[in-house]
Amino acid sequence: MEEKDSPRRLICGRPKSLMQAKSPLCSGCQHGIVGRIISEVIDELGIMGNVVGIGGVGLKRGLNEEAVVFTIQGDGDLAAIGIGDLINATVRGEKLTTVFFNNAGYGTTGGQLAPTTLIGQVTTTTPDGRRPEAGGFPIHVAELMAGLPGVVYSARCAVNTLAQFKRTKKAIKTAFQKQIDGIGYGFVEVLSACPPLLNMRPTKAREWFEKHMLAEYPLGEFKNVNEREIKYQIENN
Amino acid sequence: MVEKILISGNEAIGYGAIYADCTHYFGYPITPQNELIEFMAREFPKLGRTFVQAESEFASISMVCGAAATGVRAMTSTASTAFSLMQEGISGIASMELPCLIVNVQRGGPGAGSTQHSQMDYLIATRGAHGGYKNIVLAPFSVQEAFELTQLAFYLADKYRIHVILLSDGIMGQMYESVELKKLGFPPLPEKNWAVKGSAAHNYVRTFVHNSPGIIGSYYDYMKRSDEKYTKIKENEVRYETYEIEDADIVLVSYGSTARVSLRAMYLARDEGIRVGLFRPITLWPFPREAINKIADNTKKFLVVEDCMGQMIEDVELAVVGKARIGLVGSMDRNLPTGSGMILSRKVLEKIKDFN
C-alpha cells in the first residue's frame, strides 16, 4: 500500500488490470511477461472497463462500438486449426487485436509438432526432427498477416531482453491504438521459448531460442499503415 | 389489426427472430435453408441489426458463441451436413451455458446426402455432440408455428441460460402459408449479469465465460447446475398436441412436416371408420414421455411417422415401455425412396390398415 506521507514510492508493481492469481505457467515460460505487457498497455490506454479478452478460437460481435477486443492465441488455435478463421476475420474487416504466442510447438498438450516448429526440431510427434518431406515448413504468420488488406499493423517481437520487452510493449500498444482509433486489425506475434517443449532448462531454452528461433523468425514491423487499402472499387449508382 | 402475410417456413423463422428482438445473425449458405440467410441479409441491416456471412458453419457457430457471451440474442441457421460441422461449437456453447438459437432445416443424409427434405437429424439434435449436455429442441409443423416457436426459443434460451435447437425440415422450410405476425408476450427474464461486455458494464466486476468446466472452476458445480436446470426444463417445458386420441385404437406419433401428412391420414382413416389419433410432440427434448405413456394405457398400437429409418421411434419405445406395439412409417415408405420422394398421406393410411 502506498501511503501519502510515506517516503517510499511504488516504482514497480502489479498492473491494475492484471488479476492477482497464481500463475499456472511453467517456470521459464515467457508468456507471463507478455501477459504483463498486455495489462500495462490496458492500464496506460485507460480501457480497463471496456476491454474483452478472448483466449483461443472465438470471435466477437454484439459488443458496443467502444469495446476493445483482443485475442490471445497459440500455435495451434491460431496457426493450425484456426488459421482460416484468423484470415477470414481480417477478410471481413474485423477490428481486433491479436497477440500470437509463437513458441514453435504445442506446450499445453505436451510438446508436439506445430505449424511453427522449426526444421530439424525434435518434438514428441517428430521424434527425428521435423523434416520438410513429412512435416512441411514453419509458417511465418506475421508476414502473412501483413499481406492482408484488413490488417493495418503486423509485427514480430520477442521478450528475451529488456530492449525486446520494450519493443514488444510498443508494438502491442500500437496494435491496440489502431483498434481504438477504428483503423483496422492489429497483429503482434511474440516469439518465446517453452522449456518443457524443448525438454531443456529455462536458461538452456533461452540459448536455444536465441540461436534458432531468431534465425528462422526475423523480428520487426511488417506493416504499419493508417488506412486500409482499397485497390479497386465498383461505383454503384 | 394483426398483419397477415404469405411467407415460407424459412422466412417465418426470420420474422420470428425479428419479433423476438434477436439482434445478431451469423450463417453460411446451405440448401434447404437459403431463404432464411437471404432474408436475414436483407432485413437485419435495415433494422440496424448485425448480419454476418461467415466463412464456414464452424465460424458461424463460433460467432454465435461470441455474441451470446456478450448477452445479446444471437442465432444461426443451417442444414444437416453443416449441422454436423457445428457440433464442436454447440458443445462449447453448452459448456459456457450460453442462450442462443440454432436452426436446423433438415435435409437428407448421411454425408452431403441430398439437398431435399428429411427428418434424419432427430437423434443428433436431441442427443447432441460430445460431453453429455442437453438442449431444448422445438419442432414446428406449420409456418405460423415456425414464427411463434422462434420467439419461444429465445425466451426459453434466456430463461434457462441454455441453447435451443429449432428442428425444421426441407418441406417445412419451403412451404408457404399465411402467417399472423404478432409479438408473443412472455414473463420477465433474469438479468444477464454473467455477460462479458467489459467490466464497466458490471460496476467493474469482471465477468468470465469459458468452455472448460472440468479444468477451470469446479466440475461438480457445473454438473450440479446443469442437472438441476435439465430437471426443471423437463418438469416445466414439455409441449405437445393431441388430436382425437380419446377413442383411438391407433395413435400416430409424428413431428414437423410428417405430422401434417399424418394429420391428413388420420382424417382419411376416420372417414373410413378407423379410429386413429395423432400425438404431435412440439418439444423433442424434453420429450413428452409421460403423456405418451399414459395414452399407452388405453391405446395398444402406436405408429411413428418420421422421414428417416427410425429415430424418434426410440423415444416412443422408451415412453411406452412395452405397454403397446409400435410400428414405423419411415423413409422406405416414401412414394419414391430417393432424394425427392416423400411420405404421402395415403401411404400412412395404407400402413394404418396393415397394422394389426
Ligand code: SF4
Ligand atoms: S508448456 Fe510451455 S508455453 Fe505452456 S506454460 Fe509451460 S513453458 Fe509456457
